[in-house]
Amino acid sequence: MKLSDKAEEILEALWIAVEEEGKGFAEIDQLGIPAGDPAYQELASRTLIEVKEGRVYFRPEGREEGRRTIRRHRLAERLLMDVLNVRGEAGDDKACQFEHLLNEGVDAKVCTMLNHPTTCPHGKHIPPGDCCEEARRSGDLGVVPLTELKSGEEGEIAYIQTEDSKKMQKLMAMGVLPGNRIVLSQTFPSYIFRVGFSEFAIDSAMAREIFVRK
Amino acid sequence: MGLFKKKSSCHSNAGVVTGAVKKVALVGNPNVGKSVLFNALTGAYVTVSNYPGTSVEVARGSAAINGTTCEIIDTPGMYSLLPITEEERVAREILLKESPDVVLHVLDARNLERMLVMTLQLIDAQLPVVLVVNIMDEAERMGLSIDLPLLQEKLGIPVIGAATAKKRGLDEIRKAIAVYSRRKHAVFAYSKRLEADIDSVSQLINGDYALSKKSVALLLLQRDEEVSALVAEREGEGFAAIAGKVREKTFERRESFHLDLSMERKGVVKGLLAGVFSLPDKRVVTFSERLSRWAVRPLTGIPLLLLVLYYGLYKFVGDFGAGTLVDFLEGTLFEQYFNPWVTGLVKGIIPWIPIQELFVGEYGVLTLGLRYAVGIILPIVATFFLFFSILEDSGYFPRLALLVDRVFKKIGLTGRAVIPIVLGFGCDTMATMVTRTLETVRERVLATLLLALAIPCSAQLGVILALLSKAPGALLVWGVCLILIFLLIGFLAARLMPGETPMFYMELPPMRLPQLSNVLTKTYTRMQWYFMEILPLFILASVLLWIGKLTHFFEMAVEWLSPVMGMMGLPKDVAVAFIFGFFRRDYGAAGLYDLQTKGILDGRQLTVAAVTLTLFIPCVAQFLVMKRERGLKVALAIGVFVSTLAFGSGYLLNQFLLVTKLV
Numbered sequence: 001m002k003l004s005d006k007a008e009e010i011l012e013a014l015w016i017a018v019e020e021e022g023k024g025f026a027e028i029d030q031l032g033i034p035a036g037d038p039a040y041q042e043l044a045s046r047t048l049i050e051v052k053e054g055r056v057y058f059r060p061e062g063r064e065e066g067r068r069t070i071r072r073h074r075l076a077e078r079l080l081m082d083v084l085n086v087r088g089e090a091g092d093d094k095a096c097q098f099e100h101l102l103n104e105g106v107d108a109k110v111c112t113m114l115n116h117p118t119t120c121p122h123g124k125h126i127p128p129g130d131c132c133e134e135a136r137r138s139g140d141l142g143v144v145p146l147t148e149l150k151s152g153e154e155g156e157i158a159y160i161q162t163e164d165s166k167k168m169q170k171l172m173a174m175g176v177l178p179g180n181r182i183v184l185s186q187t188f189p190s191y192i193f194r195v196g197f198s199e200f201a202i203d204s205a206m207a208r209e210i211f212v213r214k
Numbered sequence: 215m216g217l218f219k220k221k222s223s224c225h226s227n228a229g230v231v232t233g234a235v236k237k238v239a240l241v242g243n244p245n246v247g248k249s250v251l252f253n254a255l256t257g258a259y260v261t262v263s264n265y266p267g268t269s270v271e272v273a274r275g276s277a278a279i280n281g282t283t284c285e286i287i288d289t290p291g292m293y294s295l296l297p298i299t300e301e302e303r304v305a306r307e308i309l310l311k312e313s314p315d316v317v318l319h320v321l322d323a324r325n326l327e328r329m330l331v332m333t334l335q336l337i338d339a340q341l342p343v344v345l346v347v348n349i350m351d352e353a354e355r356m357g358l359s360i361d362l363p364l365l366q367e368k369l370g371i372p373v374i375g376a377a378t379a380k381k382r383g384l385d386e387i388r389k390a391i392a393v394y395s396r397r398k399h400a401v402f403a404y405s406k407r408l409e410a411d412i413d414s415v416s417q418l419i420n421g422d423y424a425l426s427k428k429s430v431a432l433l434l435l436q437r438d439e440e441v442s443a444l445v446a447e448r449e450g451e452g453f454a455a456i457a458g459k460v461r462e463k464t465f466e467r468r469e470s471f472h473l474d475l476s477m478e479r480k481g482v483v484k485g486l487l488a489g490v491f492s493l494p495d496k497r498v499v500t501f502s503e504r505l506s507r508w509a510v511r512p513l514t515g516i517p518l519l520l521l522v523l524y525y526g527l528y529k530f531v532g533d534f535g536a537g538t539l540v541d542f543l544e545g546t547l548f549e550q551y552f553n554p555w556v557t558g559l560v561k562g563i564i565p566w567i568p569i570q571e572l573f574v575g576e577y578g579v580l581t582l583g584l585r586y587a588v589g590i591i592l593p594i595v596a597t598f599f600l601f602f603s604i605l606e607d608s609g610y611f612p613r614l615a616l617l618v619d620r621v622f623k624k625i626g627l628t629g630r631a632v633i634p635i636v637l638g639f640g641c642d643t644m645a646t647m648v649t650r651t652l653e654t655v656r657e658r659v660l661a662t663l664l665l666a667l668a669i670p671c672s673a674q675l676g677v678i679l680a681l682l683s684k685a686p687g688a689l690l691v692w693g694v695c696l697i698l699i700f701l702l703i704g705f706l707a708a709r710l711m712p713g714e715t716p717m718f719y720m721e722l723p724p725m726r727l728p729q730l731s732n733v734l735t736k737t738y739t740r741m742q743w744y745f746m747e748i749l750p751l752f753i754l755a756s757v758l759l760w761i762g763k764l765t766h767f768f769e770m771a772v773e774w775l776s777p778v779m780g781m782m783g784l785p786k787d788v789a790v791a792f793i794f795g796f797f798r799r800d801y802g803a804a805g806l807y808d809l810q811t812k813g814i815l816d817g818r819q820l821t822v823a824a825v826t827l828t829l830f831i832p833c834v835a836q837f838l839v840m841k842r843e844r845g846l847k848v849a850l851a852i853g854v855f856v857s858t859l860a861f862g863s864g865y866l867l868n869q870f871l872l873v874t875k876l877v
Contacts, residue, residue, distance in 0.1 A: 165472065166298055167717065167719075168472060168473070169294070169296065169298060169472055170293070170298055170719070171719070172472065172473065172476040173293035173294045173298075173331075173476075174293065174328070174719075174721060175325070175327075175328035177476055177477065177480055178473075178477070179477075179480070185507075186510060186511065188512065189512055189616065189617060189618075189619060189620045190616040190617075190619050190620070190629070190718065192510060192616065192722070195328070196324075196325055196327055196328055197322075197324035197325050197356070198324075198325050198328060198721060198722075199506075199721070199722040199724075200719065200720065200721050200722060201510075201612065201613075201615070201616035201619075201629075201718070201719070201720050201722055202717070202718060202719040202720075203619055203620075203623070203628070203629075203717055203718040203719070205717050206717045206718065206719055
């Protein structure tokens with residue numbers, strides 16, 4: 001069963017207090033959610049937290065759940081800022097709503113797409129997930145711009161990131177579409193790559209906009 | 215429609231009613247062999263003309279297929295039914311406005327997967343499509359196998375395998391055109407959601423269009439402005455509801471409509487090709503691919519470029535065209551035979567000396583105008599256009615473009631601009647027109663300026679090379695000066711002009727051996743255009759010079775210019791070359807050639823004159839094209855700037871040479 005939004009927020013605040021600020025517990029008044037809220041009951045009944053005398057403590061399962069929740073929150077921040085270009089207060093706000101959607105494996109997909117970031121836009125640490133561990137073990141560079149490939153290397157086109165929709169259409173008409181194999185054959189003076197049996201030349205500015213999964 | 219009248223009159227079969235002509239349009243990506251197929255189908259009756267209001271060339275020809283006269287239209291290359299470039303817009307316009315009876319979609323067998331996407335669009339549009347899977351020979355050589363009967367069954371339209379360059383499949387194509395009869399064909403279904411969105415728009419459309427309602431709805435959803443304008447016109451009051459629906463749907467799917475559509479089409483193509491297309495286990499590397507590697511690696515590409523320039527431009531155009539051919543045509547044919555003969559003839563018929571002068575005098579229409587045009591300019595331009603067409607057909611230009619892209623970025627252009635710049639060495643006027651293919655206005659203005667300033671056209675180049683080749687030092691100084699000015703002015707102009715340099719992207723078509731017939735046709739049409747444009751100007755120039763001489767205006771102009779000439783250390787007779795240069799750039803260079811043969815100029819003066827004249831104001835024709843393409847203000851500004859810079863550079867160069875005694 002998915003936790004309620006409020007319960008997730010309590011876990012996050014508690015996790016920050018315990019893991020990042022070194023406290024043993026958090027005062028209910030500091031969590032921003034009033035003591036009578038059913039969210040506390042929800043968390044307690046699932047043996048994630050303990051509430052004693054106005055203080056909230058983690059239970060072992062709760063600590064792990066808190067870690068995953070904060071990870072989702074910070075990934076949401078990255079996603080909003082890096083990909084959707086929503087910044088500032090609006091970004092923080094949206095991230096709070098967005099994070100609740102990133103469960104059941106969606107967080108791993110977002111994390112992979114963002115290429116396993118380690119910090120949020122505010123510079124705080126993002127706790128690594130299983131996908132990050134696995135990527136590190138296999139030496140997988142994940143999704144990188146075409147500029148990061150060496151000549152002779154190949155990969156699969158992950159996505160194209162451009163603000164110019166005409167250019168996007170042109171690229172798509174030329175066969176530069178997510179899912180297609182791309183072989184880079186030269187990087188200087190221009191990038192030359194092959195999709196299927198066609199060859200294309202682009203400059204480095206454009207190569208930065210094509211993202212490839214190795 | 216004048217076209218049809220002309221067509222039936224040049225055909226022996228007088229019984230053909232103009233209305234019975236079957237229209238066949240060839241469409242497809244660039245570089246899939248459309249033009250080769252066009253030439254193979256049409257034979258001799260071909261007209262190449264700019265599509266109204268554009269600089270895009272469209273070739274039309276007629277062919278008798280099974281006794282029916284067919285008009286064949288070779289449309290410009292297009293990637294998708296949704297146009298981005300001017301070429302694509304013209305190609306679609308032909309499909310929309312001329313409603314062809316058969317649309318031959320030509321594609322490259324090797325890139326079937328990518329190019330079938332457009333076939334889907336044509337099928338969606340209920341156009342009378344026949345698919346020609348071309349370049350089968352190359353595909354077979356690479357080990358690809360394609361089950362064409364199965365593909366035909368799956369697509370529900372006629373599919374023909376061909377290798378038009380090898381004349382394979384031509385009979386089948388002719389037969390398919392002859393027996394084709396228009397009918398509705400099954401279309402492929404997209405996802406439920408997309409189909410529902412399309413339906414919601416297409417239900418509101420009532421008018422009749424050359425494309426199916428589904429296709430029109432799809433284009434509206436892709437926010438195609440031209441189709442939107444067309445629908446607005448046809449639907450009248452009903453358009454408000456359509457526009458509202460389209461707005462609603464495009465807003466709903468604003469995140470990724472284009473991408474979703476492309477992905478869906480890709481999915482359909484994948485399904486179509488299952489069991490049809492199979493790849494070899496190992497990729498075969500052909501010779502043309504190896505050649506292509508050499509052309510694009512700087513280490514081998516630059517020497518290759520120098521080789522191409524040396525043999526193509528210097529040896530073939532310079533030595534052979536401007537040397538051997540000019541010597542023969544101008545020196546032998548005109549000076550020894552034609553001029554004395556025509557002078558005698560005219561003097562025999564016309565007793566009045568001023569009128570004699572008009573035709574056969576020093577600036578006579580026949581002895582000067584025709585001699586320059588046919589004796590000097592024709593051989594140079596012909597060899598240049600031949601050289602250019604060979605390079606163009608071999609697929610070398612896109613490779614050159616990527617090689618120079620980095621350098622061109624410094625002067626505010628992208629590698630794409632290399633084509634107009636190289637063409638400028640043939641004819642700056644034509645090249646100025648071609649700058650339209652560049653993406654941004656800023657790029658077009660920069661290219662126009664550089665063409666007007668530092669790119670000598672072939673005629674001028676040929677004459678100057680011939681002039682200076684006797685003094686290697688002078689040639690070197692001239693070359694270095696031009697390259698420096700080209701880069702310096704480009705660099706400064708790119709800094710001063712606001713705006714950003716667009717990104718560079720280009721398809722690299724496979725390199726191949728140019729086909730002689732294609733090269734000759736291209737060269738011929740370019741020559742034809744050139745002569746239609748220049749011959750009247752040459753004659754006009756001769757007449758004006760004749761009037762100038764009669765009224766002594768000419769001597770006055772030489773006097774006016776003599777201080778400027780003096781400033782540059784040149785004898786005042788050189789002013790003649792500059793006055794000629796107003797009419798034609800090459801005319802000016804030819805004037806200089808005349809002076810040099812008279813032995814008036816020393817090495818330094820020759821170098822200064824050659825540099826100044828190369829930089830000097832573009833010819834009348836180029837100026838007119840500049841005005842048409844860029845507007846009067848920009849054209850005038852460029853004209854004034856270029857003239858000032860030319861004389862300024864001449865002055866500085868003269869001082870520099872006086873001090874250093876280099877030449």
